Amino acid sequence: MTPMTSPKPLAELRALPHLSVSQLKTFIQCPRKYALAYVHGVAPQFRPIALAFGTAWHEAVGFHLTASTKAQQAERNEVKTIFRERLSIAVEGDATPVLFDDDEDLGKVIDHGIKMLDVFLDRLPIPERVIGVELPFSLEIVDPEFGDVLEVPLIGALDALVIHDGRPAVLELKTAKKKWSTDQLEYDLQPTAYAMAAEQLGYDNPDVVLLVATKTSKPDVQIERLVRTKADRDDLAVTAQSVTAAIAAGIDHPIRGWACRGCPYAHACR
Numbered sequence: 001m002t003p004m005t006s007p008k009p010l011a012e013l014r015a016l017p018h019l020s021v022s023q024l025k026t027f028i029q030c031p032r033k034y035a036l037a038y039v040h041g042v043a044p045q046f047r048p049i050a051l052a053f054g055t056a057w058h059e060a061v062g063f064h065l066t067a068s069t070k071a072q073q074a075e076r077n078e079v080k081t082i083f084r085e086r087l088s089i090a091v092e093g094d095a096t097p098v099l100f101d102d103d104e105d106l107g108k109v110i111d112h113g114i115k116m117l118d119v120f121l122d123r124l125p126i127p128e129r130v131i132g133v134e135l136p137f138s139l140e141i142v143d144p145e146f147g148d149v150l151e152v153p154l155i156g157a158l159d160a161l162v163i164h165d166g167r168p169a170v171l172e173l174k175t176a177k178k179k180w181s182t183d184q185l186e187y188d189l190q191p192t193a194y195a196m197a198a199e200q201l202g203y204d205n206p207d208v209v210l211l212v213a214t215k216t217s218k219p220d221v222q223i224e225r226l227v228r229t230k231a232d233r234d235d236l237a238v239t240a241q242s243v244t245a246a247i248a249a250g251i252d253h254p255i256r257g258w259a260c261r262g263c264p265y266a267h268a269c270r
């Protein structure tokens with residue numbers, strides 16, 4: 001893959017034809033779900049609370065990382081306020097209803113998120129310098145065997161790009177019900193795209209540090225330094241080429257299983 005020129009703001013990138021890691025994963029999980037969401041433009045029946053939670057989490061942690069002084073970083077009340085406000089807005093201010101898990105409501109989710117933030121901020125490695133948060137990228141995808149260039153770029157945004165221990169590092173922020181499995185750590189496509197995006201921005205051979213805040217009753221943080229090689233980059237390119245070809249061919253078969261129970265598009269899946 002070859003780096004593209006300096007990326008535009010993410011909103012502009014999204015307005016143009018593109019592919020994202022999230023779209024790739026959706027297609028791989030269920031081609032019917034991809035078709036309903038991205039080809040037919042079906043409105044989801046609900047938004048899982050995990051999505052709203054993740055958005056509020058990114059904003060709060062991003063605020064913390066970009067605080068201009070150590071004293072501001074030590075002051076957590078503002079971070080918690082941002083989390084509380086963003087999550088409330090995401091849940092109450094959106095036309096699409098948010099679906100909570102069993103026995104949950106907004107108050108309980110906020111309270112647990114605040115506990116998670118305390119644990120997370122205690123464990124978050126303090127970088128020497130924060131280059132930026134939510135940095136957009138746009139990558140040209142080239143087939144590693146035949147050299148074909150994908151018609152659309154792979155776009156996204158780095159959660160955070162920092163200098164830590166004298167080295168460039170991408171921080172990937174996740175919230176999840178449990179820790180990532182060994183297979184996720186090894187094969188997930190997003191860290192691969194993030195490593196490439198950092199290189200595009202001029203930071204060669206960056207570390208990719210995964211920070212998973214778990215929503216377990218006793219919150220925890222999984223911190224992993226991920227390794228992504230040329231083989232991983234080639235896998236991402238081949239996957240993107242293959243999925244794009246399948247989409248163009250109209251492949252949209254359903255994958256029925258456990259994921260259907262929490263699928264926001266099940267109402268339109270016949």
Ligand code: SF4
Nearest residue numbers: 030033254260263269
């Ligand atoms: S209900 Fe199941 S098969 Fe249908 S789109 Fe959703 S995940 Fe796919």
